[in-house]
Amino acid sequence: MKPSTRKRLSRGVLYAIFVLAVVAVVLVADGEAIRTNFLDLDVAAETFPGLITIAAKNTVVYTVIAFAGGLLLGLVLALMKLSPVGPYRWAATAYIELFRGLPALLVIFGFAFAVPIAFEWRPPGGSTGAGLIGLIIVSAAYIAETIRAGIEAVPKGQVEAARSLGMRPSWTMVSVVLPQAFRIVTPPLTNELVIIIKDTSLLFIAGMALGDRELTTFARDAVSSQANATPLVMAALMYLVITLPLTQLVAKLERHNKRGR
Amino acid sequence: MAQPIPAATPAIEVRGLHKSFGDNEVLKGIDFHVDQGEVVCVIGPSGSGKSTLLRCVNRLEEPTSGTIIVEGLDITDKDTDLDGVRTRIGMVFQQFNLFPHLNVTRNLTLAQMRAKKRNKAEATEVAERNLAKVGLAEKADAFPAQLSGGQQQRVAIARALSMDPDMMLFDEPTSALDPELVGDVLDVMKQLAKDGMTMMVVTHEMSFAREVGDRVVFMDGGVVVEQGKPEDVLGNPQHERTKLFLSKVL
Ligand SMILES: Nc1ncnc2c1ncn2[C@@H]1O[C@H](COP(=O)(O)OP(=O)(O)OP(=O)(O)O)[C@@H](O)[C@H]1O
Numbered sequence: 001m002k003p004s005t006r007k008r009l010s011r012g013v014l015y016a017i018f019v020l021a022v023v024a025v026v027l028v029a030d031g032e033a034i035r036t037n038f039l040d041l042d043v044a045a046e047t048f049p050g051l052i053t054i055a056a057k058n059t060v061v062y063t064v065i066a067f068a069g070g071l072l073l074g075l076v077l078a079l080m081k082l083s084p085v086g087p088y089r090w091a092a093t094a095y096i097e098l099f100r101g102l103p104a105l106l107v108i109f110g111f112a113f114a115v116p117i118a119f120e121w122r123p124p125g126g127s128t129g130a131g132l133i134g135l136i137i138v139s140a141a142y143i144a145e146t147i148r149a150g151i152e153a154v155p156k157g158q159v160e161a162a163r164s165l166g167m168r169p170s171w172t173m174v175s176v177v178l179p180q181a182f183r184i185v186t187p188p189l190t191n192e193l194v195i196i197i198k199d200t201s202l203l204f205i206a207g208m209a210l211g212d213r214e215l216t217t218f219a220r221d222a223v224s225s226q227a228n229a230t231p232l233v234m235a236a237l238m239y240l241v242i243t244l245p246l247t248q249l250v251a252k253l254e255r256h257n258k259r260g261r
Numbered sequence: 262m263a264q265p266i267p268a269a270t271p272a273i274e275v276r277g278l279h280k281s282f283g284d285n286e287v288l289k290g291i292d293f294h295v296d297q298g299e300v301v302c303v304i305g306p307s308g309s310g311k312s313t314l315l316r317c318v319n320r321l322e323e324p325t326s327g328t329i330i331v332e333g334l335d336i337t338d339k340d341t342d343l344d345g346v347r348t349r350i351g352m353v354f355q356q357f358n359l360f361p362h363l364n365v366t367r368n369l370t371l372a373q374m375r376a377k378k379r380n381k382a383e384a385t386e387v388a389e390r391n392l393a394k395v396g397l398a399e400k401a402d403a404f405p406a407q408l409s410g411g412q413q414q415r416v417a418i419a420r421a422l423s424m425d426p427d428m429m430l431f432d433e434p435t436s437a438l439d440p441e442l443v444g445d446v447l448d449v450m451k452q453l454a455k456d457g458m459t460m461m462v463v464t465h466e467m468s469f470a471r472e473v474g475d476r477v478v479f480m481d482g483g484v485v486v487e488q489g490k491p492e493d494v495l496g497n498p499q500h501e502r503t504k505l506f507l508s509k510v511l
């Protein structure tokens with residue numbers, strides 16, 4: 001057999017297996033049951049308004065808060081970890097190792113209870129607000145490592161050029177190193193953002209008022225109240241509606257930034 | 262502003278400079294000076310410590326021991342305002358080191374505004390003037406990545422000049438360039454020398470050293486082996502090591 005023939009043949013076999021697998025799944029699955037349980041239009045119509053005005057909105061708001069907070073705290077931790085002052089470095093390392101080693105759910109749960117008790121302070125937003133602090137704390141640990149790697153990836157010559165022009169270390173960091181570092185870490189930071197979008201579904205553990213529910217919690221409640229799983233499918237679609245444009249946007253941003261590299 | 266520096270004061274004076282990286286002693290007691298308005302070319306084999314010496318002069322490298330005096334100011338003294346001194350010493354790197362995220366004008370204005378506290382209009386004017394000087398006025402809005410190596414190096418020179426330095430340090434400014442782009446950069450440096458700029462140039466361009474240099478310093482193994490007028494050091498070297506080096510590069 002000629003190599004080209006063999007290659008065509010093996011391609012054909014791969015396609016055939018794929019088609020067979022799809023057909024098998026469709027045949028085995030109970031189409032009618034799926035339609036009534038997961039794709040019920042009446043249930044969908046019932047769920048839709050709240051899914052948008054409450055659930056999707058809250059997911060976005062929580063994501064923005066957690067990402068902004070995580071970014072800020074993560075930046076501080078990254079700078080601490082690169083600090084010449086030992087105790088700053090050790091504290092940052094301990095923080096990062098601790099919170100990357102714990103399940104996010106546990107941290108959110110812990111902070112939702114510990115913060116009001118330890119500081120006699122009720123964060124705005126009630127228990128969800130307290131839960132968000134936990135989410136920020138966890139995200140910051142990951143984001144800190146990402147930013148640190150970005151800062152270290154900026155060529156040493158950049159710092160030397162800025163310093164040789166008489167710029168102070170702080171200005172060098174702010175106007176030369178960080179802008180380049182953030183460009184380098186845009187893709188991994190997008191990953192963090194997408195992870196946070198999904199991790200907002202863990203906030204329920206803090207206990208949620210009805211109006212505070214995000215997509216997953218809202219959908220779970222709708223599933224039990226309507227005895228139908230359609231809201232789950234809708235919530236899933238909403239997550240994709242949020243994440244897909246975001247990843248596209250970042251890809252576009254990155255192409256744009258290539259100009260400056 | 263600092264008061265004028267007496268003409269007799271050397272721009273750069275290095276005394277008994279030692280520098281080690283771990284166990285590796287790279288500079289083994291360097292005595293060296295550059296007078297005001299003088300162009301000194303430093304030559305020598307790879308690894309002889311030329312870059313290290315140059316980088317010690319604005320303390321990008323920390324000397325292990327010895328004194329470095331810039332315009333009468335001991336910069337190895339802990340209390341010296343190092344950032345202030347650095348604004349008076351322009352530095353040009355082999356790899357250009359332009360800021361890739363900023364356009365050419367912003368590359369030239371950033372340190373002026375941050376370290377010299379010039380306002381934007383003033384800084385931009387200075388930038389335009391220096392861009393014109395290196396023949397790149399039309400590239401003001403370009404990003405570094407859009408420029409050839411030779412253009413990038415000229416922008417880097419203009420960036421250093423925009424701080425109105427009293428002296429310029431060059432570390433093999435043409436070594437990373439394609440041969441056909443070397444001339445443009447050397448022309449800019451020749452013009453600078455003609456305008457009376459104090460310059461310390463580490464270079465492998467022997468023709469530049471011969472033509473533009475007031476003095477040539479030959480370094481080998483972390484010491485200054487021989488120095489003098491270019492025609493003497495390059496044309497009639499006294500030391501074996503200098504002869505050996507020159508026989509390889511000329
Ligand atoms: N940051 C550093 N850490 C450790 N060793 C270094 C460092 N910088 C330079 N060296 C060593 O110091 C020696 C002298 O280096 P230097 O760059 O000053 O030489 P050079 O004369 O400029 O050589 P070249 O012509 O190749 O640029 C070399 O052996 C080099 O390995």
Ligand SMILES: [Mg+2]
Nearest residue numbers: 311312313433
């Ligand atoms: Mg060198």
